[in-house]
Amino acid sequence: MSRATDRAARHAAATGSGPTRDDAAGRARFPGAKSAFGLxxxxxxxxxxxxxxxxxxxxxxxxxxxxxxxxxxxxxxDDSSLGWFWRDVRSALLGGTAIGAASVVVALVLVLDIDLAGSGALPGGPLIAVVGWAGLAALALALFTASGLWSPESGWLAALKAVPGAxxxxxxxxxxxLATAGFAGVVTWQLFPLVIPALGCIALAIVAVPERPRRGHGEADVEIERGDPRA
Incomplete structure (x- = not known):
């Protein structure tokens, strides 16, 4: 919301010529975020x-x-009872485990390359290390984006196909x-139990980043069918 719009909303609420601030908040796009502590x-x-x-x-x-x-x-x-979370887990496991297994294999290969590059056993070690880190970043980015696009209706294949366009x-x-992934990696490396809030922050970033206000974007250029979030 621009400053001019915010001032107009405050004036309308004060004079009674428009909705009160509470009424406007009630129609907020993300009413669940009204309480920072609750979020x-x-x-x-x-x-x-x-x-x-x-x-x-x-x-x-x-x-x-x-x-x-x-x-x-x-x-x-919406209805955010944990029962829906476990229903989504059951639906996502079918193809998600295959993607997870493939991701683990790719990650292990890249980590091995980075380790060998650092040991000096391979010619062109610095270049190999850069390629390895870039591969890990691309893997994390693809995994995060696909996780945000997945829905029980469309499945993992559609989510993966939509990743490049997104x-x-x-x-x-x-x-x-990528910055979120780096932050999560650093805090987990410093103190492993911090992996729990780091994973929660990753999930929140996957939700929030595509929904942030963007200059010159009235509507998203690419629309992804997610279906009913409770399905």
């Missing part, structure tokens, strides 16, 4: 749930997709997601 608590709760579901590692995509949908329901003041439509958003 923080929900992020921590979903971080715990994602961590629990992700214990086998290969289930991380399913856990992230379910967590993203849960936070999306919470922010829009990234092209919002390169700045991709940078924000």
């Amino acid at each position: 923080l608590g929900e992020v921590l709760v979903i971080g715990v749930l994602i961590a629990v579901v992700s214990v086998p590692i290969i289930t991380l995509p399913a856990a992230l997709a379910a967590g993203v949908r849960h936070l999306r329901r919470f922010l829009t003041a 990234l092209r439509a919002d390169p700045a958003g991709a940078a924000y997601l």
Whole structure:
């Protein structure tokens, strides 16, 4: 909201010529975010749930997709009971475990390349290390974006196909997601238990980044069919 619009809203509320500030808040796009403390608590709760579901590692995509949908329901003041989270987990596991297994294999290969590059055992080590880190960043970005696009109706294949278009439509958003991944990696490296709030922050970023106000974008350039968040 611009300053002029905000001033007009305050004037309308004060003079009675328009809706009160509370009424305007009630029609907010994300009424679930009205309470910062409540949102923080929900992020921590979903971080715990994602961590629990992700214990086998290969289930991380399913856990992230379910967590993203849960936070999306919470922010829009939809039914965000945990029963819907577990329903999404069950639906996302079918293809999500295959994506998770493939991601683990690719990540291990890239980490091995980075380790060998640092040891000096490979010629052109610095270049190989750069390629390895870039590959890990691309893998994280693709995983986060696909998790945000997944829905029980469309499935993982449609989500993966939509990833390139979503990234092209919002390169700045991709940078924000990469920054979130870097932040999560750093805090987890410093103190492993912080992986729980880090996972919750990742899920929140996946929801919030595509919805942020963007100059010159009245509507999204690319629309992704997500279906009913409770389905």
